[in-house]
Amino acid sequence: MLEEGTRITMANGQSMNISEIKRGVSVLCSDGSITTVEHISKDVQTTYQILQKTKHRANEGEAGKVDPLRKTVYHRLGFRCTLAHELGLRTASKPILENSFKRNTYKVKWKNLEEMLTFDGRIICIPKTHHKDFSMSFEGRLQATRFMEEKEKEYGVFLEFKIQVRDLDLLEAQIRSNSFLRFNPVLTGNGVLSEYLTGQKHLISPSVLSMAWLLGLWLGDGTTKEPEISVDSLDTGLMEGLIERCRMWGIYPSYKDEQVPLRAKHVKLYFGSEAGENRRTRHLRKNNPFWNTVLNLKFKREMDGEKQVPVFMWSEDLKVREAFLAGLIDSDGYVIKRKEGPDAYKVAVQTIYPSIMNAIVHISRSLGIAVTITTRSARSEMIEGRKVNCHFTYDCTIAGRTPLQNVLSNCRSGHKMRSRPQSVSRDPIYFGFTEEKRGQNTVYSLRTDSGKPILLDNKLAVHACGDHCIEEQAKFTTTKCLKYCIACPRKGVRYFYRDWSGKNRLCGRCYGRYKFSGYRCLSCSYVPEAREVRIAKRRGEELRVASDGTTIGGLICGRCNGILKFDEIRGPRKVIESLSTPLGLVPVVES
Template sequence: MKQCRLMNGDPEFIGGLVPGTKIFLANWKTVPIEVIKVGDEVLTSNGGAAKVEAVLRDDHHDLVTIRQNTRHRAHLKDPSVEKPWGIIEITCSKRQKLVLSTKQRIKISKRGRRGFMEVSVSQLADRQTKDGRIIKIIKDKSRRFPLTAERSEIIDYVKPMVLRSEGRCFTWQCEAGDLVEYVNKKRQAGTRMILQPFSIEIPVLGPWLQQCFGRNITAGQLEAMAWLLGFWIGDGCREGAKFALNSEDDDVNTRLEENAKVWGMTLRMWYGEGRKASGFLHTYTGAERLWNVNNPLVKVLEGLRFYENGKRKDRKNVPLFMRTEEIVVREAFLAGLIDSDGYCDIQDGSIRVIIPTAYPPIRDGMRSIGRSLGLNVSTSFRGAHFYERHGQNKSDTWTFYLSGGTNDETLRSILNRCSCERKRNPKIQYCTNTDFEEFDSDYQSEENENDPEDNDDLSGIREGFEDDLEDDPEEQQDGTFNFGKFRFEIIPGRKDAVIGLVLSGTSNRTFVTDDQIVCASAELSTERLESRPYFRRRCLSCRTETTPKWCKVPWLGYVLDRICLACSTRYSRTHMRCSNDLCNWVFRLRVQKGKKPRCKKRQVAKIVTRQCERCGSTPLQEGNP
């Protein structure tokens, strides 16, 4: 087959992202997609590397925007509330393949009036598009059982189709345009896009401390320094090793003193009005007490640029290397930050951590570290305003909401490193507030709502086969994270330029964007993949291209071929077709003029002796007419 080429000489391809989209290379650095060259290696969804075979460009691709679909409602109710910040968004070709996750749906519906119950199990199945391509989508496979059916019979039907891993979720790929056109609304509501957490550990803090102090650093010292850094980001002062404390918060003050002691520093507190207090970390040279001189914390703040420009009194900053640091460092850093500025509660049965900040560098750092650990991170924004209660002017404030999602054990591990008992064991928040929920871990959506005709009498059957299936729950392995998942919507766009990365290999041809979205490789256009506008579906029997309804082929089972409504009606009456598999002509009931058949059996007997009207083959009787 001759390869078609674009005006710039590149071969035609399917998929692609707009220029400017940043991509992770195999060395964990991010670069714009237009900078990537043939031979470069990009990061894959399993943490490996894939070589770039071709970098192609097309200036006239149909674009779509994939945007995180949030549950933010506060800005809709109150015009003074700003729109949510940090929404995940990516613009790509309409034919870009997305890596998706859909929870398997097992549903039992009792149709009492009709005298049966219907069992449906979602499966990944083939679907033929209007332009002739074969794609994979999620569809329900259903079967009807009488109301008197045995429980074991239903279990035997369901059990072979149930997934055994990944929390009973399908991980599949689908083009953005096909997802909108061929997947129904309920199935779209239960489908999530995948975010890639960073299980890799590239130590920076530990080696730097060893080089700076000329000695081996223990695990306890490393965790203590990471906690101090997080606590300083929250309650520290830019002058150096100084903190704004609460004199009655004994748990936090004790942890600060203990971690400082690990690094040879002592905590000295000055008490102000009410519960206000200031804490200073001092070092000693003999009997002389020093502040910010030979101070280990200040050295780290300056050396690793927790000050924005590496100089004391500069603005606070969270370095980019923190999102690929050792997991213990990331967790201890967030624990210190939660001890300083955060608070926790339990809402709708899951733990939620809230952290406000007014500094954009800290805002960006918290989001990147949280998502690198596989946590669900959502953010609300409140612009500068006058706070009447205290008579103060408030600056721009971003409030972060962290939840475990698919990595609840990671959030538990972070909270266990906190010093406050009220944060390790948060209270239950009875007032439900869903204004800032962006991610789902349990796939609760309109797809999973009970059917109006479902009957509670079937709950015993559901529980029974759930137990018999012995489904293994999704467990988080040590040192690894489960994929993050988020709701999304697809918004049609204009025609514009896209760049496609064609990756080598056959097993894992994916790459990761700067927002940690997993995307599939672009594909060179072939006869199997290209859209065929001239494609028209034809009836397998009479070859017509128009019909009010396309029906399944009764004698072939589950195939992509279809027959027209007229042929389906004739076959339901005669159950007779041509024996030639290339013809498949459905026989008609023919009555001699002027004579009315006494019964169908005599009429069928006359038809059996006939030959196919089109090819002359003998008829094939299947079942009773």
């Protein structure tokens, strides 16, 4: 069962709160088909929050303390459900070969699905890890390789399985950390833009795509007062593309240089006759099809005139979404080189408008492209000798392969346009997740006639509810090998390293900080960043009373105002030396 407030994607592409869905309405499935809701029930049960694993740390570090707006992690994938809700997961099952030098053998590890009896008498099917040893010789290596090929043919590269939230703790630690949820691209659309422009839905003509591109370009570099777009005069490809796509609608871009010509040209989009450059025979805002589209489809907010992206654009036809996103990239985007391969692309788009940020996230995910959001605080910067006040900014990072390459093929800026791929692979995107208990909340059970996974508003694929969801179920297990970092809130089952006491209680991030700086707080065990150490040094040393009543001095911890201790020798070497040195004696090093 899903918690109240969960938004479901309907058949027409719009989203609706699960509490508002009625019996008989149609919702969108993860494979693009449409299914009908047969039954809805309501209850109050304990819910868990399923959240995407992320590396965002602004909410924990100095940035979140200085600017409260940066504490929010925007558009983190997740949903809230009950313990009995079923998750569709995937884990890697490709056999691997390890060298076991202690036993002088080759070890082959593989995974397969096996039935297991739970504590409450249910039989579930979950992945299990197996291994087989081979002699460490040339013949043993050949046998191990042949055995790996047989297992790969038998079980494949990935294992797909279903498991309830309460049974996640039954998975092995390695399998649990390598099990992934997915979000799916949406291949259908509502056709609102084409219906407004041509009177017919889903009519994907070059003129409709050019209008979608113009709207994206205007949202990035346009003015809200009139149809005017700033264009880099050195980017000849973008200027030529603007002229070409405007003429499909009888619009003729023109600009007038200042006394001192600037690089950025303020191009006005006139509608009407091109001849004579007589502005009286042309219209800037009156009868301009582009400006009418901006106003009538609410790309310009009525109450304050700010730019916004209407919600219908999130679920437009696929090619319209691609052209619209290409316009945004042409205006405010930057294509970053990636080292993963020639078909891997990464684009960064900056915007100050939350509506545009939301549109970039939803449209990118609907195309099968991963996207993350980071933020920048409001600041003042010197640009070409002038002081410029910058607003709070959203940095949208889009990463993908052929789906993103297909979007970039619609761009017209010279350094952003890429060739069109031969084929576009719109596969689901998989991501790791964690679960956290929330407490008692109102939940809804939604059953469909097909039983297929349905799509949430954030494009997550979730299974419809079954009979086991009607009543609240108990949880009899705890997470295996779960560890908590002593220096930060992170918890997990992997990648914990040795701290100053010799125990594996530091996460990878805190371990790297400790190895680099050597500082740790005696009160809260926090490991400060290098920047925080510099701030503490500028503040100077102070005296504090320790937990045992003694007075000690040192740098001050920025988190709890405790004393920062510097370990000159740290890591495994420190533990070995402390164990080998008798108490009260100092080792003597001979020269």
